[in-house]
Amino acid sequence: MSTLCEVSSTETMQRAKYGDDYKQDFDPEVYLEMYYTDLKGQTSEGDMLETSMLFWHETFAQGNITGHRLLDIGTGPTIHTVISASNCCDTIHLSEFAPQNRETLRKWLEGTLQHSFKSFFQYVVDREGKGELSSAREAMLKDKIVGIFPLDLLQAEPLLPSLFPTFDIITSSLCIEAAAPDLAGYEIIARRVGKLLKEGGHIALFGVLGESFYQVGSHTFYCLKISGEQVQDIWKRSGFKIVGWKQKSSLGHDASLSDFEGVFHMVAQKSL
Numbered sequence: 001m002s003t004l005c006e007v008s009s010t011e012t013m014q015r016a017k018y019g020d021d022y023k024q025d026f027d028p029e030v031y032l033e034m035y036y037t038d039l040k041g042q043t044s045e046g047d048m049l050e051t052s053m054l055f056w057h058e059t060f061a062q063g064n065i066t067g068h069r070l071l072d073i074g075t076g077p078t079i080h081t082v083i084s085a086s087n088c089c090d091t092i093h094l095s096e097f098a099p100q101n102r103e104t105l106r107k108w109l110e111g112t113l114q115h116s117f118k119s120f121f122q123y124v125v126d127r128e129g130k131g132e133l134s135s136a137r138e139a140m141l142k143d144k145i146v147g148i149f150p151l152d153l154l155q156a157e158p159l160l161p162s163l164f165p166t167f168d169i170i171t172s173s174l175c176i177e178a179a180a181p182d183l184a185g186y187e188i189i190a191r192r193v194g195k196l197l198k199e200g201g202h203i204a205l206f207g208v209l210g211e212s213f214y215q216v217g218s219h220t221f222y223c224l225k226i227s228g229e230q231v232q233d234i235w236k237r238s239g240f241k242i243v244g245w246k247q248k249s250s251l252g253h254d255a256s257l258s259d260f261e262g263v264f265h266m267v268a269q270k271s272l
Contacts, residue, residue, distance in 0.1 A: 016213050016222035018181075019154070022097055028077035028104040029115070030217040034257075036078050038119040048263055049080075051248060052173060052206050053120065055265040056084040057127045059244070063088070065202045065267070067168020071095065073151065073158075073193060074175025077104035079141070080120045081173045081206070086141045087128075089169055095151035095159060097179075105148045153179040153189045159196070166198040173206040177224045183234070186224060190238040197270050203240065205268075207231070209247065210261030228264050240268035 017025050039050055059065060061084065070089040072082050075096045082092055096102050107113035121134035149162050153176065170193060180186035197203060209231075211223040228247045235242060244267035250260055 016220045018222040021219075021221075023099060025216075025219045026098050026100065026221070027217055027219075028098075028101050032077055032104075032115045034216065036080070036115070036117075036120075039123055048208075048250075048260075051263055051265075053080060053084075053123055054127075055206055055246070056081060056171075056204075057124060059204050059265075059267055060084045060088045061128065065169060065204065067198075067201065069093070069165075069167045070169040070171065071164075071167040071196060073170060073172040074153070074179070075101070075105060075148070076173075076175075077101040079105065079108065079117060081171050083120060083124045083137065083141060084127075085169065085171055085204075086137070086144055090144065091146045092141070092144045093146055093164070093167070094148045096148065097151050097153075099150075102148050102150070109142055109145065109148075153192065154181075154185075156192065158192055164196075166201070167196055168198055168201050170197050170201070170203040171205075172203070174208060176205070177207050177211070177226055178221065180224045182224065183226065183230060186226065186230075187234045187238060190234050190240075194238050194240065194270060199270055199272050201270050202243075203266075203268050203270070205264075205266045207264055207266075208258075208260040208262070209264055210259070212259055214258040214260070215256065223260075228262075231264060231266065235266070235268050239271050241271060242266060242268045244268075 066088045068090045070085055071093045073095055075094040094105055104113060118134055121137050125132040125134050125137050149159060151158050176186060176189055180189055209228055210225055212225045213220050214223055232242055232245065247262055247264040249262040
């Protein structure tokens, strides 16, 4: 099974964008327009996005995952991953590989980004049911973000040149399977990410299963085709106890945009 997946991944990588290609070919404006216009988006990938938002809400609404410092890995040009988490930490560090995505995040922080995340903030405050205004929640999130940092998961020290103490919480969405060249590479990344987390700290992941590519405009980007069992096995071997796992089969989507077979949600605690 693993060998077949790795062969398939190698073949896909040869014809799809990967690694440094993101710096040249990934267009954040096109990506946001395609997938993050609102919770339904402009594509049939909307179900994935709603599932993701519900996961982030459920993960942090219970109040079991808290800490002073949170790191979001592979933020991309969108901040939906950390909206629910913003009530459960004091500071948030965003990190991203592509410079143009970091610039998009900076524009959002400064209030100059034309794209709006209002529907995402509204979703969160409606779910939490405390009568909070979406604009107040967005302002609170911005206040907690201490920076947007370069990230390269293919390097032994992914956050260099920045150096940080270990974090209490790590979040990540749709990132590691896009960065890992194969299953062995995914495990290497998992162990690198684990070193950034305190003992007893939590990682919350949202990802895709069985996907080999996704489309952004005219460009096709590589993704590691991985199963739920493989994801869980790798994180267990990397020193984590899985405390929450859900997966959901795709309910139908535009196969020209992605061939993902399902999504997963995982919460894991770093072993003491």
